Amino acid sequence: MPGSPPVNHPHNLAALFANNRDWSAARRAADPAFFSRLAAQQAPAYLWIGCSDSRVPANEIIGLAPGEVFVHRNVANLVLHSDMNCLSVLQYAVEVLKVRDIIVCGHYGCGGVAASLESVSRGLISNWLRPIRELAEQKADELSGLDNDARMARLCELNVIKQVGNVANTTVVQDAWQRGQEVSIHGLCYGVSDGLLRDLDVSLDYSVVLSDLVDANVS
Ligand code: CO
DSSP states (O other): OTTOOOOOOOOSOHHHHHHHHHHHHHHHHHOTTHHHHHHHOOOOSEEEEEEOOTTOOHHHHTTOOTTSEEEEEETTOOOOTTOHHHHHHHHIIIIISOOSEEEEEEETTOHHHHHHTOSSOOTHHHHHHHHHHHHHHHTHHHHHTSOHHHHHHHHHHHHHHHHHHHHHTSHHHHHHHHTTOOOEEEEEEEETTTTEEEEOSOOBOTTSOTTSOOOTTTO
């Protein structure tokens, strides 16, 4: 009702607040200056671009504490040249935080990758996932020889490799490399069934030929 004070709705987050208090206390016990140090500055060496999937928590699977990795996540870990959100994260990470390594991490069993191949529309998100479907069409020769599971796994990898190239081709990274800034890009794929990262061996750094568009081993 207009003019009424806001109602304090009950919610189901009590367990989360309890977890948070315990976590904060444990951190302080282990390192009394932990939060005051972080409050003064963040200086992460890594930018992580990963999937929003709840099974792929960036800090946790690479064993890094708050302050150690700058994170951008979206459905199916896409880096699109029209996505102001991702590009702004990338620019801030490279130009202000001066991260040394950019990690694009996909994962096997990615629901976004699977949905990109479905014939039925899922509404808005089908537009978001369209670049993966187009990638699958470009790679049809390679993918058609695989059984269903292997095809999905390979498409998860190919999607990461494509996004590594997309990161390299942004103005942010091209400009950084032109300045001689040492920033590298890596493509990883995470196994939700074993908790392990695979290096897809498509790393790029400023020694690659500048101004040529990068096609990170996709061909
Ligand atoms: Co996913």
